[in-house]
Amino acid sequence: MSNASWIVFAVASVALLAVPGRSALLVIAYALGHGKKTAFATVTGVTLGNLVAIGVALAALLLMLQMPPAAYDYAIWFGSAFIVYVAVRTWRAPVAGGLIADNDNLPEEKPLRVIAHCCRETIRNTRNTLFLVALLPQFMTAGEAFLPHAWEFATTFAILSVVTTLAYALAAGKIREFLRKHPKRRGITRASGTVLIAAGTVTAGYRKIAA
Template sequence: MTWQIWLVFLTTSAILLALPRRSMIDVASFAVGLGRRSAFATVTGVIIGHLCAAALVFALAVTLGLASPFTLSLIQGAGLGLLAIKAINLWRNPTATEPVADNDNLPVEKPLGVVAHLVKRTTIQPDSLILVAAFLPQFVPLAMANPSDAFALIGAFAGMAGLVAVAYALAAFKIRKILQKHRRRRASDRSRGTVLIAARSVTAGYRKIAA
């Protein structure tokens, strides 16, 4: 494939993968709840999950394209329609539909459990599967001409998903630091107020005794 097609593929992949989905919200949730130690596990889970989902979609699409090119063209048209609907819904309601969980609501905490959870989210969750199934078949005819391009597209898609997950994790780390700083500052302000009230009470009591 030409570098122009690769540029379109990578740019479009980055935009679509950056959409707020349950798997990426989970990345942010683990980052807020567990801190930096969750980043390696969440990014690994996202990459593995997207590798599995992309490989499955590509295998089915290539098989279908070889058996019935017309059916593949119908699937490509339906995929473009789904992507358009997703874009319209995001434009009308840009906020995520589910909140970021705190550390009390995390489903798992151990690294292997986090990896397995993200793999499951990416390969089974409907929003992720629909995204992969709608987008990747658009490039199947190009990959069919050269099988090595199919593996390259799958790897690039999973790698881009990993980079997006890193961005989500870093953003969550920054939000976590801001929240922690705000909590420390609020606790400090409260303690200062308590000390000031206590000092005034002691002074008032001393004056009353002296009088």
Template sequence: MSFEHWLAFAAASAVLLAIPGPTILLVVSYALGHGRKTALATVTGVSLGDFVAMTASILGLGAILATSAEAYTVLRWIGGAYLVYLGIRLWRAPVGDGPLADNDNLREQSPLRIVLHAFAVTALNPKSIVFFVAFVPQFIDATQPFLPQMIVLEATFVTLAAINALVYALIADKARVFIRKHTVQRAVNRTGGTLLIAAGAVTAGYRKIAA
């Protein structure tokens, strides 16, 4: 793989990842509710989710989802339902009267639980898997060995995804300083919950565009 191919892939991936989606909404909601102490768990979950989705695409799952309506429907309904569940939980989350801080009185979340949430939201997105099938081959040099190129591309994408999630988490953590009123905290929870529910509905209702 030439440096030009890699650079084009890295640039396209960075632009794609910067666009907020269900994964970033989850990362931001955890950071707003619990601060930067959740960043490691959410970044780990996002990285593992992207790794699994990209690997599954490489191994052929993406091709199956692209051609099998039944498999695609099952996966998008599972992913959509999980996003709706998380959105409802965030909507109903309790809020406090004081400013949010790392020593607040919000109920603690197990790091493993956060990792699994972020992993599920990232990996159970059928559009991501189908996207990898359509996106990655454009940067493969057919004259070069396949496996080394895939290792480089996958490592690049997962690393950029982790950095992107970390940046969003840190930004959201800084925003917590300005969230002091009970009504503002509730509005943040309900806005984030609504967006997650909407993302779940869109995921569940997504239809592949016929070629």
């Protein structure tokens, strides 16, 4: 994968991971309820869940690479359209969840159970998995070596997951106050949505130029 392609993939991944969805709000709730000491467990759990998501997406990519070239090209363009669709939905939607309180009822306290809880909730976010299924084919053509690309995709996404989740855990108090002052949170979702739209457009244009 070229440097330009990697940058586009990384930016799209950050935009996807930075949207304050179910996992992010759960990380904030644990940090507020049990302190920043939960950061290791919550970051680990969310990252494991995201690794499952990209693992599913890589398996789907491997299957798509077995398709005839024409069918694979159609899948790529359908993926670009789906990325833009998700981006528009993100741009228009409020941040998931309500206000976060210090005493939110959290079912787990032990680190391993917190990890399992965060992992489970992240896996339940099928939007991320579907987005990755649509995104990954944009950066591979039939005939390219699969394993090197898979390694780059997985490691990049995992590292970005750690960084974004850790940011939510360490800045939980400030983020909670921001969300309280901006109950509709339109600025956050619109910023992420705009980046995703740009990523979908750029990847589509990149594929056309490469062809």
